[in-house]
Amino acid sequence: MKNLFKVMVIVTVASLLFVSCSKKTEPTAMAEEKKVALKVGMVTDAGTIDDKSFNQGTWEGILKAGDELGVTVKYLKPVGTTEADYLKEIGNLYDAGYKFIVTPGFKFETTIFKAQDKYADAKFVIIDGTPHNADYSEFRAEKNVISIFFAEHESGFMAGVAAALELKDGKFGFIGGMEIPAVQKFNWGFQQGIIYANENFGTTINLDAENIIYQGTFSDVAAGQQLAAQMFDKGVSAIFCAAGGVGVGAINEAKSRAQAGEEKWIIGVDVDQYSEGIYEGEKSIILTSAMKRIDVAAYDMIAEDLKGAFQGGATLTFNAANNGVGIPAKNPNLSADVTSKVAKVYADVQNGTVVVSAEQGSLIK
Amino acid sequence: MDYVIEMEKIRKEFPGIVANDDISINLKKGEVLALLGENGAGKSTLMSILFGLYRPDSGNIKVNGELVSIQNPNQAGELGIGMVHQHFKLVHNFTITENIILGREPKGFKIDLSDARKKIIELSEKYNLNVDPDEKIENVSVGMQQRVEILKMLYRDANILIFDEPTAVLTPQEIVELMKIMKNLIAEGKSIILITHKLKEIKQVADRCTVIRRGKVIDTVDVKNSSLAEMAEKMVGREVSFTVNKEKADPKNEILEVKNLNVINSRKVLAVKDFSFSVKAGEIVGLAGVDGNGQTELIEAITGLTKIESGEILLNGNNINHLSIKERINAGISHIPEDRHKHGxxxxxxxxxxxxxxxxxxxxxxxxxxxxxxxxxxxxxxxxxxxxxxxxxxxxxxxxxxxxxxxxxxxxxxxxxxxPDLLIAVQPTRGLDVGSIEYIHKRLIEQRDSGKAVLLVSLELDEVLDLSDRIVVINNGEFVGEVLASETNENEVGLMMAGVQKGENS
Amino acid sequence: MNLNSDKFRALWVALISVFLGLVAGAILMALTGHNPFEGYTYLFQGGLMNIERIGNTLATSTALFLTGISVAFAFKTGLFNIGASGQMLMGGLFATAIGLTWDLPKPILLPIILIASIIGGGLWALIPGLLKAKFNVHEVVATIMMNWIAYWTINYTIPAYFKGEYLETESRIIGNNASLRVEWLTDLFNGSYINLGFFIAVAVIIIIAIVLDKTVLGFTLKAVGFNKESAKYSGMNVNKSIILSMMIAGGLAGLGGATFYLGYSSNIQIGVLPAQGFDGIAVALLGANNPYGALAAAVFFGLLHSGKGFMNAMTDVPPEIGDTIIATIIYFAATSLLIHKFLDKITAFFKGGLKK
Incomplete structure (x- = not known):
């Protein structure tokens, strides 16, 4: 019985810790006065809600909608990552009255394909994917589904231009996760950005084929660190990482080099990763980040629905023109001169003067 | 009074059984009191109560005339009560000194063993225990391990020593040693309670004997004035016969033949050396030898548990060298293994x-x-x-x-x-009371009389002599000799077990 | 006491364990500022509210039946199989490989797939079995290592040979003729994920119960499990029994893999060591290593997993706390040893009390 008592004490202490933690992250703390009837739910992909990527970006947008628009928000974490697990959580949200459901990631494509018929009176937003059936024989988005894509190439392009302008010469590298379209488009845009800067601003940046590598996973931290170390040893000064956990490894390598006095940079992806790269005080090795404004997309969809303007059945692309992609507004590692030059290029991309291709064309890999 | 222990009307029940039914015993200072009873009579329960392992449902315990309540073995220890358990509680890769001080370590960050070691040597000399304090337990014999347990009690200044079936694990020589040690202890003023069902030992060493049967005290007798038969009868509840009654054997064809057998044991040592013997239908052959002289390996080779190095094993004339255990069982070999819990x-x-x-x-x-x-x-x-x-x-x-x-x-x-055509019985009566022994002996003889072959392995020379028709003696893995039970005696076989060839000293 | 008092007691222990688990979960909910009664109401509603949810609960339990019985079977025969996860993966790999390669009518293909999954899991357990039998390598160590070998084998094999067109981290989706889902069952349960795997699992549990209780094989394996030496002295082939026992346990977990990847799911994913393999240990513990006990325990765990999402959706309990609550219930439910000791004391107390 003594043991049981010990266990009880441990459980109690552990739960008290949880209380203190959960208070801080309580998602439903929001402005009571602006309460509206809409309940917005989200089902997370593999990974946690604070993954600095898709889950977190989507949830931040939904949370903002909760604060500013007064909608009720909730996210659920599936037991596994199969279609059955995802659909079950959608069912749970639906049964609990959450009839506006946001799902981050292409892994939800077949799930939403089924859910759109099963829960015909609910609305779905799928990010980075479009509903289709299991064997890709049928692509179909009903009137209750919006598919959202991002112009990753434009984001990569802006990061390429900004990085080239700041460092002026030397070698750059690219580490990708898996060789899938979203990652490839980041790569191709990045290459075009460097070429643009070399041609228009007189920079001399080299991006050699040997320094463009797809690691093959989004999770192998150790491999990321090794790849980054090899590139840095070959004289590469900045690496663009569109690789999830692999990128974390690269960031760690750059941090340890920075602490040893070397000047090595990482260009972040998806969200502003500046805080990830801090190695001393406020100094970070994140030069800039190629962002996809997932939070903006999620927030906008909710806001439009409240106005009665839900664009059911549509496939929306978030690009520079609608401020859906780009680099962070504040880049402490970029000079004011670079920032203003980049702003001009961004305006050109927005108005179509500069066109960034989403295809490989003559680019490397 | 001069009783050091008085247990009055002790009662202890377990689900479905009354283990101790108002038992009263007392122990005088400086005597050996034997507790005699069959397996399951309640002796061990009673002693566990005295040692604080169980608490009685009712009844009183007095130590040196004072009423006490013993909650656990530590309290028992404080009252000067120590117990040598049947299964030793020793750490095998610790030295003897380390084992003895275990639980009573000198205080401090670093354990200083020198004082303890000195005290152990003194005690060992005083009681003639002959213990090397620096040897590891795994390197010493079972008899030595038991002496370590005794030393452990003495180190803790115990005056009342309980021995639970102390001879069950010992060789005949070690038993003689133990009896001497017990007499030394008494001479130094200790008091002993001896739990046993071996009458001979009681006769040798005990002063009084309390007989327990089915949880009740039957009688307490003066050992000097009682015969073995009387005590046995009280224990079992009926008359017991000590002599094995059997007709003369009528051996027929050879069932088991072992020829020039060599067996290597687990330590890669040749344990059975060029051994040959046979067992015929209608006879009991006793394999006599001091423990650890190759009997185990020989039996394992015959039953198929161990591979043989060379030689031949024939059953009913057929070579069974390459048969599996299963096939040998099917071919007609039965085996009563030595360790019933582990192997049987x-x-x-x-x-x-x-x-x-x-x-x-x-x-x-x-x-x-x-x-x-x-x-x-x-x-x-x-x-x-x-x-x-x-x-x-x-x-x-x-x-x-x-x-x-x-x-x-x-x-x-x-x-x-x-x-089976061949019944191999290894220590078939080890740890049993006289009633059961008598019964099992009878059944083995019946088996012989029905024309089967029986191979008996026993460390108890009495049993070998009583039961066998022919005795084969093994020493250090070698065949020493073969005698007819009717034509030999304890002395002759004892000498052969020590490796002296028959007729060598005559 | 009746003749079945041991089994009776095991049932009591299980029920008390579950109760304690629920109490611990309730304390956790209360401490994090949530109403436990409300939480549990939604938890059980989430698992049982309608026919579809019941179907989903059973579907969630299916793989647990098989990993639970896998661990319980190994336990019964004296082995500790921590490798159910890896065996599940290999069973799933074999099943998926055949499902994606051969195009046969469903009634022919399904039996082949199921047998392949049993072989896959069985072979994976053969290695720890051999290591244990021949070199006395402890099966706990060997099976844990085999889990990771399976994990990386999948990580390599799936992208290399069975990669989906767009899904880098998953195999292609299996065709309808290789799926354990059947339309009438899905319709009967109103669109639930319940599939033939459930019935196969229940049948397998009955078969295993019969094997353990009524056959020479079960008799031999249990004897070896209880006492290797006595079994050897009795002429049983101990090494063969250990290997066979591991293989059967592995085969069961492998079949669990088939029901999971081709029934509950419709392809196999890389980078995931299925949690069912480890939950299987808890299922076996709670089920007192009895096949039918494991069945009940698996349904209970399936209910928890399946109802958790609804509880999260209906209350303010965040999913992370929800996971912790479920884990706490499972943890407490599996601490039956404590309950056994506690019951001993209670019994002793009442025995003593009645006498006076």
Whole structure:
């Protein structure tokens, strides 16, 4: 019985810790006065809600909608990552009255394909994917589904231009996760950005084929660190990482080099990763980040629905023109001169003067 | 009074059984009191109460005339009560000194053993225990381990020593040693309670003897004035015969022949050397030898548990060198193993399941891979009836809950029921009370009389001499000689066990 | 006491364990500022509210039946199989490989797939079995290592040979003729994920119960499990039994893999060591290593997993706390040893009390 008592004490202490933690992250703390009837739910992909990527970006947008628009928000974490697990959580949200459901990631494509018929009176937003059936024989988005894509190439392009302008010469590298379209488009845009800067601003940046590598996973931290170390040893000064956990490894390598006095940079992806790269005080090795404004997309969809303007059945692309992609507004590692030059290029991309291709064309890999 | 221990009307019940039914005993200072009783009579329970392992349901305990309540072994220790358990509680890779101070370590960050070591040497010399304080337990004999346990009690200044079946694990020589040590202890003013069912030992060393049967005290007698037969009768509740009654053997054809056998043991040492002997139908051959002289390896080779190095084993004239254990069982070898818990039984199986362990795939007990539960049940019932196996719930009793004697009777019954041509019985009566011993001896002789071959291995010379028709002596793995039981005596065989060839000293 | 008092007691222990688990979960909920009664109401509603949810609960339990019985079977025969996860993966790999390669009518293909999954899991357990039998390598160590070998084998094999067109981290989706889902069952349960795997698992549990209780094989394996030495002295082939026992346990977990990847899911994913393999240990513990006990325990765990999402959706309990609550319940439910000791004391107390 003594043991049981010990266990009880441990459980109690552990739960008290949880209380203190959960208070801080309580998602439903929001402005009571602006309460509206809409309940917005989200089902997370593999990974946690604070993954600095898709889950977190989507949830931040939904949370903002909760604060500013007064909608009720909730996210659920599936037991596994199969279609059955995802659909079950959608069912749970639906049964609990959450009839506006946001799902981050292409892994939800077949799930939403089924859910759109099963829960015909609910609305779905799928990010980075479009509903289709299991064997890709049928692509179909009903009137209750919006598919959202991002112009990753434009984001990569802006990061390429900004990085080239700041460092002026030397070698750059690219580490990708898996060789899938979203990652490839980041790569191709990045290459075009460097070429643009070399041609228009007189920079001399080299991006050699040997320094463009797809690691093959989004999770192998150790491999990321090794790849980054090899590139840095070959004289590469900045690496663009569109690789999830692999990128974390690269960031760690750059941090340890920075602490040893070397000047090595990482260009972040998806969200502003500046805080990830801090190695001393406020100094970070994140030069800039190629962002996809997932939070903006999620927030906008909710806001439009409240106005009665839900664009059911549509496939929306978030690009520079609608401020859906780009680099962070504040880049402490970029000079004011670079920032203003980049702003001009961004305006050109927005108005179509500069066109960034989403295809490989003559680019490397 | 001058009683050091008085236990009055001690009562202890376990589910379904009254282990101690108002038992009263007392121990005088400077005497050896024997507690005599059959397996399961309640001796160990009573001593566990005295040692603080169990608490009595009712009754009083007085130590040196004062009423005490003993909650745990530590309290017992403080009252000067120490116990040598049947199964030693020693750490094998610790030295003897380390084992003795275990639980009584000198205080401080670093343990200083020098004082303890000095005290151990003193005690060892005083009581003539002959213990080397720096040797590791794993390197010393069983007898030495027991002396370490005794030293452990003396180190803790115990005055009342309880010995629980101390001779069960000892060789005859070690038993003689122990008896001497016990007399030394008494001479130094200690008092001893000896739990045993071996009458001879009581006669040798005890002053008084309290006989317990089925949880009750039957009588307390002065050992000097009582005969073995009297005490045995009190213990068992009926007259017991000590002499084995048997007709003269009528050996026929050779069942087992072992020729020039060599066996290497697990330590890669040649344990059986060029050994030859035979067992004929209708006779009991006793294999005599001091423990650890190759008997185990020889038996394992015959039963197929160990591979042989060279030589030949013939059963009914056929070479069985390459048969598996299973095939040898089927060919007619039955084996009553030395260690019934480790080798003879699956303790968590029921009695009926244990009765068919070797024969489960025999079509008598299974068909197309499915068990014939009725046949298994009725087989168990016959063994139970035939061999007087007593248990709480009959065939479905879990064997772990049965007493040692009944477990052994069940094994003997199982093996004899297989109607083997050759029955190998290793220490078949080890740790049993006289009633059970008598019974098992009778059954072994019946087996012989029905024309089967019996190979008996025993460390107890009495048993070998009483039961065997022919005695084969093994020493250091070698064949020493062969004598007819009717033409030899304890002395001659004892010398042969020590390696002296027959006739050498005459 | 009746003749079945041991089994009776095991049932009591299980029920008390579950109760304690629920109490611990309730304390956790209360401490994090949530109403436990409300939480549990939604938890059980989430698992049982309608026919579809019941179907989903059973579907979630299916793989647990098989990993639970895998661990329980190994336990019964004296082995500790921690490798159910890896065996599940290999069973799933074999099944998926055949499902994606051969195009046969469903009634022919399904039996082949199921047998392949049993072989896959069985072979994976053969290695720890051999290591244990021949070199006395402890099966706990060997099976844990085999888990990771399976994990990386999948990580390599799936992208290399069975990669989906767009899904880098998953195999292609299996065709309808290789799926354990059947339309009438899905319709009967109103669109639930319940599939033939459930019935196969229940049938397998009954078969295993019969094997353990009524056959020479079960008799031999259990004897070896209880006491190797006595089994050897009785002429049983101990090494063969250990290997066979591991293989059967592995085969069961492998079949669990088939029901999971081709029934509950419709492809196999890389980078995931299925949690069912480890939950199987808890299932076996709670089920007292009895096949039917494991069945009940698996349904209970399936209910928890399946109802958790609804509880999260209906209350303010965040999913992370929800996971912790479920884990706490499972943890407490599996601490039956404590309950056994506690019951011993209670019994002793009442025995003593009645006498006076």
């Amino acid at each position: 039984l699956v303790l968590d199986y029921s009695l009926e399941e244990n009765m068919v362990l070797e024969q489960i795939d025999n079509e008598k007990y299974s068909q197309n891979g499915f068990l014939k539960k009725d046949a298994i049940r009725s087989h168990a019932e016959s063994v139970i009836k035939d061999f007087d196996v007593r248990s709480g719930r009959g065939p479905i009793t879990i064997v772990r809950s049965m007493s040692g004697g009944n477990q052994q009777k069940a094994i003997v019954g199982r093996e004899i029921f297989q109607n």
